[in-house]
Amino acid sequence: MRVLTNTALVVLGLGVMLSSCSKKEQSQKTGMTYNDRSNGGYLRFKQTHPTPGPGLVPIEGGTFVLGGSADQDVMYEYNNVRRRVTVPSFYMDETEVSNQDWLDYLHWINITFPTDRELYYNALPDTLVWRRPLSYNEPYVDNYLRHPAFQDYPVVGVTWDQAQEYCQWRTDRTNENILRERGYMVTWKDKAGKNGQGAATATAGTGADQPFNTDMYLNGQIRGQGIDGKNMKPDLNPNAKATGTGKNGRAVRPIRMEDGVLKQGYRLPSEAEWEYAALALAGNTQFENINDGKVYPWNGLGVRSPKSKTRGLILANFKRGSGDNAGVGGGLNDKADITAPVRSYEPNDFGLYNMAGNVNEWVADTYRQTSFEEVEDFNPFRGNEFTNKRMADPEKGLYAKDKYGRPIKDPARSNKKLSYSEMIAQQQAQAAGGNQQAPQTDNANGAAQPGASAALPGTKDPLAGKAYTADYRGYNDTVNTSLYGTTTLVHDRSKVYKGGSWNDMAYWLNPSTRRYMDQDQSSAEVGFRCAMTMVGAPEIHPEGKPHLPVKKAKPYKAR
Template sequence: MKVLTNTALVLLGGLGVMLSSCSKRQQSQKTGLAYNDRTNGGYLRYQQSHPSPGPGLVPIEGGTFVLGGSADQDVTYEYNNVRRRVTVPSFYMDETEVSNQDWLDYLHWINITFPNDNELYYNALPDTLVWRKPLSYNEPYVDNYLRHPAFQDYPVVGVTWEQAQEYCVWRTDRTNENILRERGNLVTWKDAAGGKNGAAPNNALKEPFNTDIYLNGQIRGQGIDGKKMMTDLNPNAPTTGTGKNGRAVRPVRLEDGILKQGYRLPSEAEWEYAALALAGNTQFENISDGRIYPWDGLGVRSPGKKTRGLILANFKRGGGDNAGVAGGLNDKAIITAPVRSYEPNDFGLYNMAGNVNEWVADTYRQTSFEEVDDLNPFRGNEFTNKRLADPTKGLYAKDKYGRPIKDPARSNKKLKYADMIAQQQAQSAAAANPAAANNGAQNLPATTAAIDPLAGKPYTPDYRDYGDSVNTSLYGTTTLVNNHSKVYKGGSWNDMAYWLNPATRRFADQESTSAEIGFRCAMTMVGAPEIHPEGKPHLPVKKAKNYKAR
């Protein structure tokens, strides 16, 4: 199956930010007002387009499939992957697992950005002691696996679920900052460093770039704004920061379609759907062959003429057999293998079976497949709101790393303005004086997720009432399953072939680490779900007629 290349998608994404007036003057279908005209208020309209993925991602066209349907046995008798038909929307997914080099990039950025914050750097370090075994000589991996250049293209391991989440946030901000600097919407990297002649650095950013803070208009000013800011057609735009010919300029907005959606861990359903890649066996909605691995057939060896007999993934063939016999190693790896080893599946994804297990975003429950929604199924929502430092101005409160502070959400609907202001003021006061906020709350249950700053009562940001204090699906009072239990999938270099099946699922505490667990990132796709509309039949849609005032 062909996948749309990153270059092609970038071109499409670039077209999407062009003002529609470049081709033909458009107007509102409901009021008749012309778009992109500074004389009538500067209403903006941009040409709709398919967005491009972020770096490292490939598009995955969504659709329906049977969650848990590829499982052919249940050797653990967990009964935790009951078949259920669901729909997964289109999304993007990393072509490969996150590698050691990728993680070293992350560590380097922390080191140069917060050189004196030893705690931040230490917390971001993978646990290299995962290689240490009492009856195995793995100490060379403890010392070398993360940092030695021989392992730079190998998947990073020893990272917790929480560390993977933090990496996704960091990657989002670095990608969007780079886009803005390369485009000239922010001061370019060269100018920020002082330019060719070693001039004084032109970078007034006091804190690291953050996408949410930027989109809220809180990253602006001399030494921050680039030379190619967006033209501001708003007649009330401030006169500070003008572009060519004295025109007002503005930062990039979400509506411009320039910035990327956030990187994140894939959901369990997304991961399983992407691993199976049944789109490669589908024509006119007919699936010719099912799969129990990310490739066709019932075996784990290649049937191809030139590759016949080669192992198709990195896994453990049997007890004490991690690689086969010298002179003819079966999977060419003893521990992990480089992230681009073996053939990709029909979505273009490498190592969706074997090499390392991969964290996904879901919280584990044995009965997840029976209880989740059939559209974009996911378990683990903990809803949050960004705290406002100044509710009347809409400015976000920031932590010491320049990121917005997020509080557990206490409502699943839009509040009235007065209630929103009161809530934000109470949260700000509680943050400034935690002792007073907790006064009288000593007798609240230990399972309390948060305290409502207005009512002083416990609440949970999970509105489906699946909090553990009231959850009846847990099978007893003594269990390792809780809200910190996160799913991992895919099988590893040290697993038998059974775990290569995309439907198999296991869990571990979100703070645990292993030499057999890594991860890859995903990104939500916005807009039309069809990846390849070209050459396919479509019902004709008439364009709206322009209104002529009489």
């Protein structure tokens, strides 16, 4: 009798579950059913909190004092004045980008553009950064990047511009791999079987015979025979035409941003994000109270481990004193002479390795001495260059692309949404004229700045009728670029790097310290790691914490 009762309860429970699952969601404002082909196919996507991309760990944001960990200013720069700010939650690389990671990048360029020697050459790190006139570093020039003994060591000799290119490449390769592994595009295996190789290019003749690009894919410009996978989403739009790819000949569609499948773009972290992540004060926080501050990414005022098993060991790879890069033979203090493998030493409380020492790291910000005083207090950043994607066919909404399959981006021409007629007229003018770009000028005084990236600061939009500056890297700054090299080395190409390196004294291990270098320069002491924006709720670990209840909307019933 008890068995029958239990069985009945199970069947009843399954029936309730199935009946509840069969009920489609409704619009809270119109009562129309979502995801129903018969009423027009209004879509409601499953609400998800995306997971980080490969190599990233989540960093729960919050408020902290930018520049607050600095205990001295030995350079008398006065460039890290304390300022309370809020950093939103984001993702960050667990480790620095390694030589193996960069060799993957070079290999992809070599197999995808085998005849483009310029592209490959421009992506090569400058291994001559190891060369010194009075030091025998020539073996590092030849071996550091490519020898397998150094494959897990951080890549160096990379400029800020090269780091940006790597971030874009990593975004596209990650998203392409997701789409192919899940069958939304032709799988790697099927693709290699058709063309005899695994090169990441689409089938010719489809209008998308260039390497995969996330923006192009989301704009519907990468699809067709030989590209579309077997697991594409059904297209519920009644106007959609069947392509033969879907089951039973039904219409299918590519993945959209709303599906939550694709990852946000990899990028360099902002200076505030980097400093916040390096400090990792979340490990010292309880009930919104920070129990103890930090001078370094670890607790305590020293650079040696206080733990019994590792007592006295150096906690980072840095230069202990003049002429002391490694310590004494038989008892090397930090176990490294130059750089060390990217997973050396203990991670900080966010799980990030080498946020002090090993190599300095590029961040996204343009350097200004007064940035900490002037930036916004939410998600502070200095270096905005606003752009729009150029249209090849404004009527069809197709992006113009360069020879590498990436959308061409032009300086933004307005700070507001234009009317449709204005937008079409502007895009047609750009498409017809190729958008010949004026040389960049300093937004404070109009002085020409040679060699700067494409931007049109201070241009007057003929349609919007008001002056609009697309380049805000030097916002509210009175530095005159005509004085560059005479009274200052700071201009809009000066980029911040932080963290200290194998060849730096302990002072530079403090997360608040900051230095700068031109964006096309490199060093044997500077590498980088990537970050990614987090979308959705900022709380990383809600479990075990009190929450106010949130009620679901009641379904609408017509009467």
